[in-house]
Amino acid sequence: MDAVCPIVGDPSTTSVWSFAVSPLKQPPDIPRIVEVFERIPHCRALGMKVVELRYGQGFMTVPYDPALVGNPTTGVVHGGVITALLDTLCGLVVMASIPQRTALATLDLRIDYLHPATPHVAIMGSAECYKVTDSIAFVRGLAYQETFRDPVATCAGTFMLGATGFTAEAAQVRAEPAGEGMGP
Amino acid sequence: MTEAIEALKRAGNIAAINDLIPYARAVGLEAITDDRGLVTVLRFREGNIGNNLIRAIHGGVIGALLEQAAILHLIEQTEITVVPKIVNLSVDYLRPCLAADTFARGRVIKQGRRIANVRAEAWQADPERPVAAAHAHFLIG
Numbered sequence: 001m002d003a004v005c006p007i008v009g010d011p012s013t014t015s016v017w018s019f020a021v022s023p024l025k026q027p028p029d030i031p032r033i034v035e036v037f038e039r040i041p042h043c044r045a046l047g048m049k050v051v052e053l054r055y056g057q058g059f060m061t062v063p064y065d066p067a068l069v070g071n072p073t074t075g076v077v078h079g080g081v082i083t084a085l086l087d088t089l090c091g092l093v094v095m096a097s098i099p100q101r102t103a104l105a106t107l108d109l110r111i112d113y114l115h116p117a118t119p120h121v122a123i124m125g126s127a128e129c130y131k132v133t134d135s136i137a138f139v140r141g142l143a144y145q146e147t148f149r150d151p152v153a154t155c156a157g158t159f160m161l162g163a164t165g166f167t168a169e170a171a172q173v174r175a176e177p178a179g180e181g182m183g184p
Numbered sequence: 185m186t187e188a189i190e191a192l193k194r195a196g197n198i199a200a201i202n203d204l205i206p207y208a209r210a211v212g213l214e215a216i217t218d219d220r221g222l223v224t225v226l227r228f229r230e231g232n233i234g235n236n237l238i239r240a241i242h243g244g245v246i247g248a249l250l251e252q253a254a255i256l257h258l259i260e261q262t263e264i265t266v267v268p269k270i271v272n273l274s275v276d277y278l279r280p281c282l283a284a285d286t287f288a289r290g291r292v293i294k295q296g297r298r299i300a301n302v303r304a305e306a307w308q309a310d311p312e313r314p315v316a317a318a319h320a321h322f323l324i325g
Contacts, residue, residue, distance in 0.1 A: 078207035084244020
């Protein structure tokens with residue numbers, strides 16, 4: 001088994017996609033991002049763990065759990081587990097690529113399932129943010145088990161930066177009767 | 185298991201097919217029927233929260249709801265009797281999906297011999313204000 005997918009490596013030499021983000025004036029606080037992640041109830045419920053998170057790149061795992069099977073005939077986990085893993089990982093990687101305290105919303109996530117995951121084996125995820133504009137971040141990633149050369153799934157996602165519906169203020173407005181601050 | 189799914193499908197009991205799937209029980213997915221037909225529901229559970237700040241449901245579980253809605257509607261609307269294999273899924277997140285029950289309906293757009301194209305839409309209080317939409321391909325042959 002490959003210990004670490006080369007997507008998580010030196011971006012200048014091992015990256016699959018070129019990462020062209022200029023150095024940030026307020027660099028992301030990676031330990032804080034991981035701390036926020038560790039308090040997400042759904043990630044805890046699935047047992048997700050961050051293996052590595054750095055500027056523009058990340059690597060995560062989710063263990064096999066019979067309670068998360070989606071096909072009782074084969075014992076293969078539900079696609080929702082892979083969607084949750086990749087959505088979380090892509091979001092963390094974007095947070096690790098943008099200035100601190102920018103509100104974030106997933107715009108879309110496309111997942112291609114290349115082959116069913118093998119039962120009783122953990123799933124690993126690797127993702128990279130390869131472009132950030134003023135309002136959008138672009139991410140690609142993959143999920144794999146034995147080797148990243150044989151991915152279970154690949155994904156492409158876009159995230160909106162500075163999403164007004166995803167701030168503490170928006171949550172406050174919604175909590176009041178006239179709250180209509182919906183939408184990214 | 186294949187026989188069980190076949191028998192339930194013949195009986196039109198899609199809810200029981202849903203209940204055979206361990207993941208559905210784990211996150212609170214149910215199949216119900218309203219006046220327009222089959223609806224897949226994601227019951228609100230604290231364990232489905234993905235954003236503590238605004239208490240929104242995790243995008244991964246919303247993806248799972250749409251995938252489940254697509255699968256159940258595909259089983260309901262076609263002749264297949266196995267759990268269809270997903271090829272790809274593309275989810276658009278339209279609005280924050282907050283701490284409440286979420287509903288989804290799927291529609292088979294095209295059924296070929298081996299591939300089916302299905303769309304699904306999810307909403308909370310108002311079906312006219314969807315929180316997410318998806319399209320997916322499944323292998324059915």
